[in-house]
Amino acid sequence: xxxxxxxxxxxxxxxxxxxxxxxxxxxxxxxxxxxxxxxxxxxxxxxxxxxxxxxxxxxxxxxxxxxxxxxxxxxxxxxxxxxxxxxxxxxxxxxxxxxxxxxxxxxxxxxxxxxxxxxxxxxxxxxxxxxxxxxxxxxxxxxxxxxxxxxxxxxxxxxxxxxxxxxxxxxxxxxxxxxxxxxxxxxxxxxxxxxxxxxxxxxxxxxxxxxxxxxxxxxxxxxxxxxxxxxxxxxxxxxxxxxxxxxxxxxxxxxxx
Ligand code: 4HQ
Numbered sequence: 001x002x003x004x005x006x007x008x009x010x011x012x013x014x015x016x017x018x019x020x021x022x023x024x025x026x027x028x029x030x031x032x033x034x035x036x037x038x039x040x041x042x043x044x045x046x047x048x049x050x051x052x053x054x055x056x057x058x059x060x061x062x063x064x065x066x067x068x069x070x071x072x073x074x075x076x077x078x079x080x081x082x083x084x085x086x087x088x089x090x091x092x093x094x095x096x097x098x099x100x101x102x103x104x105x106x107x108x109x110x111x112x113x114x115x116x117x118x119x120x121x122x123x124x125x126x127x128x129x130x131x132x133x134x135x136x137x138x139x140x141x142x143x144x145x146x147x148x149x150x151x152x153x154x155x156x157x158x159x160x161x162x163x164x165x166x167x168x169x170x171x172x173x174x175x176x177x178x179x180x181x182x183x184x185x186x187x188x189x190x191x192x193x194x195x196x197x198x199x200x201x202x203x204x205x206x207x208x209x210x211x212x213x214x215x216x217x218x219x220x221x222x223x224x225x226x227x228x229x230x231x232x233x234x235x236x237x238x239x240x241x242x243x244x245x246x247x248x249x250x251x252x253x254x255x256x257x
Contacts, residue, residue, distance in 0.1 A: 009164050010113065012042045012157055013083040013090065015076065016120040017058060019044035021150045025158055034167045042157065045083055047075035059123050073127035076119065080134050083117045090115035092136045095149035095156070096125065099138035104179035106139075107159045118156070120149035182235035184224045186216040214244065222248035 014022065025031040026042060034040045047058050052074075059069040084090060091113050100106070110116075119126065119135065131138070141152045161167050189200045203215045221244055224232045237245065 008038050008041050009166075010040050010111070010160065011087055011090075011115045012040065013045060013087055013115075013117045014042065014120065014153055015045050015047060015079045015083060015118065016148075016150055016153075017046055017048055017122060018120075018148070018150055019046060022154060025154050025161075030167060031158055031161050034161050034164070037166070039164055039166055040157075040161050045079040047071070047079045050075040050078035050082070062124065068124035070124055071121055071126040073130050076126055076130050077134065080117065080119070080130070087115040087117060090117045092117045092119065092134055093156075094119045094121065094126070094131055094135040094138050095141070095152035096121065096138055097140050097143065097145060099140035101143070102139055102141050102156065102159075104159075107156075107163055108180075110156070110160050111163050118149070118153040120153050122148045182224075182231045183220045184228060184231065186219040186223070217241065218244040218248050221245040222252065225249070226252075 016022070022042065022044070026035060031040070035042060048056050051058060058071055058075050060072050062068065062070050080092060084092075093116055095118065119130070139152075139156065141155050146152060189204060193200050193205070201215065203211050206212070217240075221232075221237075221241055224235070225245060225248070
């Protein structure tokens with residue numbers, strides 16, 4: 001008999017001392033729906049449950065001295081072994097500022113993995129021997145310091161999930177998006193036609209689909225040129241786009257764009 005878990009595309013196991021934080025993705029929005037539809041599966045292992053000491057402490061002072069505490073190796077090691085025994089083909093990911101910087105094209109690669117174990121560190125980080133012996137990939141969500149890896153893991157799961165076929169209804173709404181093309185999205189408008197004396201660009205009400213496409217592409221190019229010139233440099237402009245961007249530049253001070 002085909003069991004109801006068969007269609008699960010990605011299995012996530014998260015090693016964290018704060019599993020409740022993940023309610024932010026398990027209980028809300030599209031990620032919550034993806035779990036209910038069993039497209040993704042998320043469960044947790046708390047290293048505190050693998051401690052052997054009386055106080056269930058998961059941290060200790062750093063060898064060599066210095067401020068802060070380090071997550072002890074043993075409870076993490078036990079958690080990872082347990083996780084691996086359930087997900088036999090898993091990639092083990094540690095979130096840290098030392099990791100590879102996460103970009104949209106990385107997300108597109110990560111969705112190919114079927115099983116991912118995330119290690120969420122707290123304090124000053126985890127014992128290096130865990131990284132050396134257990135971790136397959138280190139990822140960073142950006143060049144800033146967080147208080148723990150949980151938010152970073154949630155960001156990774158969130159952005160991976162929305163890329164899985166069936167999680168977001170319209171395939172087009174994923175493909176259309178900025179980063180795959182190194183262009184920012186065009187502006188969006190919805191009803192009503194007028195709010196507080198501000199109207200919707202006439203062309204969007206015209207029903208002329210080829211004009212609408214050109215307008216959106218021009219806005220998209222113009223916005224990227226204005227706000228993210230670094231992205232635009234990576235985008236190879238075709239003839240049509242060169243003309244549209246020049247048009248945008250020409251009128252940018254005249255507010256008729
Ligand atoms: N931390 N991208 C330190 C991060 C981080 C990041 C997570 C802080 C791990 C121990 N994680 N803990 N940036 O700043 O992923």
